[in-house]
Amino acid sequence: MVGSQSPPAAAAPSTETAERVSQRDWELLARALSPRSTLYRPGDSGYPPLALPFNHRYAGIRPAGIVACGAAGDVRTSVRWARSVGLPAVPRSGLGHNYAGYSATTGLLLNMARLNGIDSTPLPGARSRTRTYGRMRVVHDAGTVTVGAGVTNGDLHPMLEDRGMFVPTGRCPTVGVAGLVLGGGIGFSDKMFGLTCDRLVSTTVVLADGSVVKASEDAHPDLFWGCRGGAGNNFGVNTSFTFQYEQFQGDVGVYELRWSLDSALPVMAAAQRIAVNTLDDKRFHLRVGMGTHGLTRDEIRANAGVNAIGQFYGHLDELRDILAPLLAIGTAEERARNKASVREVTPGEASVLLSATTPVQQFGAKSAVLTARRLLTDEQVAAAAEQLLEWPGSDNEDGAGFAMFALGGEINQVPPDATAFVHRNGVFILAAETSWADYDPPSVATANLDWLREFYFAIFGDKPPPQSYQNFPDPTLKDWRRAYYGANYDRLVRVNQKYDPTNFFSYPQAIGT
Structure with missing residues (x-):
């Protein structure tokens, strides 16, 4: 059961619009679809799994109908039909991961999963x-x-x-x-x-x-x-x-480094220096962050830690040289474990090793693009670590924290106006996230969203970086037009x-x- 949804951040179209669509209109749509596509309405056995978005925070936004599109022509038919009856048509390409619920609708949901060629x-x-x-x-x-x-x-x-x-x-x-x-x-x-x-x-x-x-x-x-x-x-x-x-x-180099939260300051300082020094080295890839999970205050403190993962297109000795400042941090046990994690694997093994889902059940996020002039200071890292330990807790093991994805290389070689993606001068994209379980009471959902806002404020105060990543949408972001798109808007x-x-x-x- 999905029981602790917070108030929908995605403004859903009025259900009155859907109620004005007649049964005959729905029947006309069903008949117009090819055999490769299917229309589902509330009450149909195939409706519930397709209606539920991956981000259960928006499970309360229920589509009036779902077309499981098995042919591109049926997407066209569905869009034309939706427009003729005054319903919005919203595509969902994956499972509905959108942080702000923008792939949920009370109109016509176009589930694209069958278009998988x-x-x-x-x-x-x-x-x-x-x-x-x-x-x-x-x-x-x-x-x-x-x-x-x-x-x-x-x-x-x-x-x-x-x-x-x-x-x-x-x-x-x-x-x-x-x-x-x-x-x-x-x-x-x-x-x-x-x-x-x-x-x-x-x-x-x-x-x-x-x-x-x-x-x-x-x-x-x-x-x-x-x-x-x-x-x-x-x-x-x-x-x-x-x-x-x-x-x-051939093979690629990979690494998985982990420390206790006590090492947050030296790890984040070293990782940011490495990212700046390798900004133009397209062979080196880095993600660094901190996080925790648990229900009780003791569990949250015990599970809090810092980590860095990534891969390298080059010789292992070069990778070890790049990572040397990070490999020197931590206890003897941490240093030994981290050194052993630097190894060569096949590209297929690397993709499995480095893969991870977005948070599951219910979650939210805030993001920022960090440039060389706006990297995190020791004071900001310390504030983040302190606030991390104040996370309200949940049974959701994805927990909370932030991750910083390194930019540079080929990304930053493209002019900011050559594509709509404007973030071409960054060093990192930072994503702050929190998650909670479906069966948590509404008070836990509220506490998590309040904590996320306070966590972000602890890092950036009232003057966050001006740019945010549009694939980590934040429904509370005021100047989202310039944050996501800058001069390209x-x-x-x-x-x-x-x-x-x-x-x-x-x-x-x-x-x-």
């Missing part, structure tokens, strides 16, 4: 480039792979790895590739190969009027620009994406006015609202 096309060898990084041989720009909008990271990784192919995607296997790429797409290979959106070659989009366009640098380039970082559920419904892939052979509005002039695809933080 994956097709690859090799390019002529003359158009590719071969490079060697340690024991890894990479053929850059080896070909293209087209994926349906229902494909998740967990679907794509094994298929590509079996063929020695690679596209930089995220670390959470249940996140949809569509939502990932539309908001940018960070992961453990983005410094080497760019963001997920940087590898996008084209995308097929169903617009609000039901027309279908294929956007690329050559066709509808303004829409293509907006789809690379403008966030999901803007402009239209993307039904497929074509990416440029790499081909690889006005151009995004013009794209939206052209392709969705009536704002049919809308939510509280949609482009143009």
Whole structure:
């Protein structure tokens, strides 16, 4: 049972609109769909699992109907139908991870999971480039792979790895590739190969009027620009994406470092120095953070710790040299364990090792983009560590804390206006998160959200960094337009006015609202 939802942060459309849709209208939609798609209404056996978003915080937002889209043409049919009866149509590409609940609706939910095809096309060898990084041989720009909008990271990784192919995607296997790429797409290979959106070659989009366009640098380039970082559920419904892939052979270096919270200050200071020193070294990837979990104050204190994980495209001795300041921190037991964690594995093993889901059950987040001028000071780290121990607790083992994902390399080589993803001068994206269990009482949900706000304030005070990551949406963020999109926002509005002039695809933080 999902019993402790906080008040929905995602403004849901009025249920009165859905109630005005007649039974005959629903029957017309069902008949118009191809055999590959299915309409589910409340009361149907297939409705509950599709209605429930991965983020159970928004489980109370129930769609009037769900189309499980098995054909791109049925997305078009559904959008046209929804517009004709006055219902919003909201796509859900993965399981509904959105931190702010923007893939939940009381209108028509378009579940894209059945659009899960994956097709690859090799390019002529003359158009590719071969490079060697340690024991890894990479053929850059080896070909293209087209994926349906229902494909998740967990679907794509094994298929590509079996063929020695690679596209930089995220670390959470249940996140949809569509939502990932539309908001940018960070992961453990983005410094080497760019963001997920940087590898996008084209995308097929169903617009609000039901027309279908294929956007690329050559066709509808303004829409293509907006789809690379403008966030999901803007402009239209993307039904497929074509990416440029790499081909690889060999091993990569990985590391998993852990310390007690007592080492927070030296670890965060060393990790930030390493990130700055390796900002242009696309071979090195880092995620560092602190967190805890537990029910009681003693459990929360005992479980609190600091960690750093990542991978390296190069020789192990080079990786150990880079990590030396971190490997020297901690107790003798911690140092020995951390040193042993530095090793070589296959790319497939690395993706499994480094994968992790977003928090489960119910969760929220706040983010910030840290530049070289706004890295965390010792005082900020100490304040964060102190506030971490004040986490109210929950049975949800994902707990709370923050993670910092290193930027640089190929990411920062792209001009901030070349795509809609504006965050091209950062050193880290910081995500502060909290989570709680479905069966926690409402007071626990409230306490967690209050704690998240206080945790973020403890770090940044009343002057947080001006930029935030649009794929970690925060419904309480006031100036979200500039935080997510910076100087690119006005151009995004013009794209939206052209392709969705009536704002049919809308939510509280949609482009143009």
